[in-house]
Amino acid sequence: MPGLEEEMFVATIVARESKEEAAMATEVAPEPEEKTVVFPDWVMLDRFGRTHSHADLDAAREAANKKKTAVEVVTAAGHRCFLSFALSDPPEVSYLDLEWPREGSVEPLAPSRLPAYPYVRATDEDLVLFEINIPRQPHDLPSDLFVYTAGRTPSVDQLPLYTEPMVSPFLMSKFDTGILRLPDNSYIVSDLKVYHKENGPDNYSMFVELYVFNSKTKEWKRFPEMPAPQPQDESNTQFPILWSTAEVLAFGHRFLCCVDYLSGVLLCDFSNLESPVLHFVPFPGGDGYSEKLQIMPFLGGKENAKKAQMAKCLAKRFRRVSVSQGMMHFVRIDGWRPPLERIQGQQQPLQKITVWTLDIGDGSKFKWKIHWGINLDLLWAQDGFHALDIPRCLPQFPVVCANNPDALCCLLRKDELSRQPWMIMVDMNQEDLQPSTKYINQQPYNVACVNEKKPMEAHQIFFSNVPLLPTVFSKYLVRPTVIPRDNKLKFAASSSEEIMPITGESLSLQCEFQDLKTDDPAWNLLLVGHTKDGICPECHGNVMG
Template identity: 40%
Template sequence: MATGGAPKPEEETVVFPDWVMLECIFRKRCHDDLDAAGEAVNKNKTAAPVKIDSDHSCFVSFTLAAPPWSSYFNLHWSERQGSEGLLAFVRAIDKNLVLFDISIPDRIRYMDAPLDLFVYTASAPSPSVQQLPWCSTKWFLAHEFTTGILQLKAEHCYIIADLNVHLKKKGVSAELCIFNSGANEWRIITKVLADKLLDLWWTDDVFAFDGRFFCWVDYFSGVVLCDFSKNVDSPVLHFVPFPGGIKYPDDARFPRYFPGRFRSVSISQGIIRYIHIDNDFHETIHSGWQGIPPKRSKRRQKQLTHKITIWTLNSKFEWEFPVISMDDPGVLCCLLRAKEFDGKEWMIMVDMNHADLQSCTDVNVEDKFSNTTQLPTVFSKYLQKENRILKELLS
């Protein structure tokens, strides 16, 4: 005779992609109230509650898909709190950490009001969200693409850093705003040693590398690296130019025209990879130097030891927002458009070394591409149920 209660059904196993391409701009999911929002994400393994203040709470979740599909950051919001003008943005990702901000219009009374910043920690069985203390300065954290997050090798320890570069009478100076999770406070370092920073430096992107480096990217010049494994109180910036020695004129560097459409820097198989779709867009758009190729520095080219691979593309379509596969540096994911900023859109994955189209998917109307840089990340792995996977990834 059987004894005891009925056996509990096994929890459904959810398998997430090994890596994803996450769009930075959020998707707003409105619900009647907070209880309805919680019910909607009740069985979502990526969901976590967020308490902003005594009057505002919500849930966050992620819609994850294997590349070349894009993945999305969702904000589940109660209509009773008012949703008009609500904004959220994913700023940076490293390993199992996602840094994002939420902007609520009725809480911003003045232009210099500090943003609400949060850190999402992907873990199984339940991810979590931590709200960061306010940083009361108008000079930092105002631009989404300049703030990065670095997961340190010590468990549950991370650093957030924002870079501010500005021109002075005697050259260029740099400042850093740093949050250390161990101290749980922001610090501003006004005197940062920096070498070879350009006068018109502009940060287009930032990412973490090897558990120790912050890498700020200017797509017209190169990468600024800062090693945080050494003295955090006295950081030093080192500039590494992009291969090829191209020098863009000032009237291309200053207006920008979103260079991230055709360039990206990311990590694949533990190596930093730079890709440039050389379609002459930034060489021909400006009337002041139309048709004049950018200058190339022979001296700089001789000093470079980078390996440069050239893929030749013959296509009548626009290739934009390139992302190198995190598993294979020879595989390229990107957006394909019939016309510039118009027409039908596809997300494609191509083995460039063998000219093999591995995948092609339509971009539907609901998830229309947001024209922002996508973040390649492996944080989806940390949501797996097995603890051994988490330990392996953190080691």
């Protein structure tokens, strides 16, 4: 879409605003560093947003007006708040921030509870799909969903509720929803549900059901269920019965792609909005984890569910599908082995990173092709790695840089409990480790969710094990925004801001450890150590059994 590209895209964006103009607009003198802003070409978003609680609406607006990306948001219940982004160049992490006024909340809440929290579901080009969840809202209703559009004047639209009768609820999962910018400058939001129907004792059929919101019609549409497609390659594999969607990605102004990191990519082609077409492309190289988990003596015949859960956890850590400069890439990091193999001193398998690129041909045939690969021994031998003062360990949660398909960002950590993790960037063409940065968790601090020995240090090195979201929406931001004051509301000359911590009560993501107990040997496989008293901020519950 050349017209949109010419109008919205600016390679390097510098927004300038004088102190006098800012003071007149906001009645608050801006911070000196806020006068000139250079927005990154791309960022890595933490999917968990940060909530800052304020005394009233004016105090929240005052805080938002200090930020160049701020917009006002109104929830379905009529609660007004403000949203912005704290953006940093990769490999540092960026955040979505919510300025939440306590006065006029939907209902009074105890001080220990979070009034609301945001979560980023998906992005595409200048669009960010996010939700705001308010505790105590009915559990059978989805969270409020919004679309943030970056541009000269950023804006937010709330998605309407689906009012037609439905067999099963949708939009309830944070992982099944995607957003796609279309060539005509409109967009769609789709919830893709993959499920099976039992036709007999050992006979299952897989189906896909779509709910699609169109920004032109402002309406949701349900598409009748479709049979899940079979693989297009020459293998004898079938569409996996145990499909589990990890995320939904937008690709090429045409596809929304459901990813199961143990299986492959389910592409939904929206070239014809009235008749979407499904394709399934398995990952090269097979599962790789389930086979290794079979040999563990403590994962016996009755532990199949645990095996599947752990295999899914490992796949999420060491595999990733990313889109960079219009191409889809699949990253696989090899070399993990079970503790039993390490204890027995068995030979270490080759540690390497391999990246494939998806060749879409004419849009009806798909094939993975090797893009590049690197032996990790080459990285471990470099001075840049030695300077990190960390033992050799497999990189985790890889992300192909959105502005460079030959560069890769990863998390590097040896000990999740006590050792400083690093965000590293690797130039795959040169097989070179680029300057790295310490990973610092900038989520609000809450002593109840971290190790009690050195709580602040433990909090700062804690990584949630939820993959970061690479996005290019930041390059569409052109100038600062100022949120106009409501003349009916009294301006607060002074305000108190409270940073609200993420607590186990406020988050509802499924934790990868929720099926494991601390006295189970499997716990040591993926030890996280990020809870106190067994409360995990990911699984919304107790992981200590």
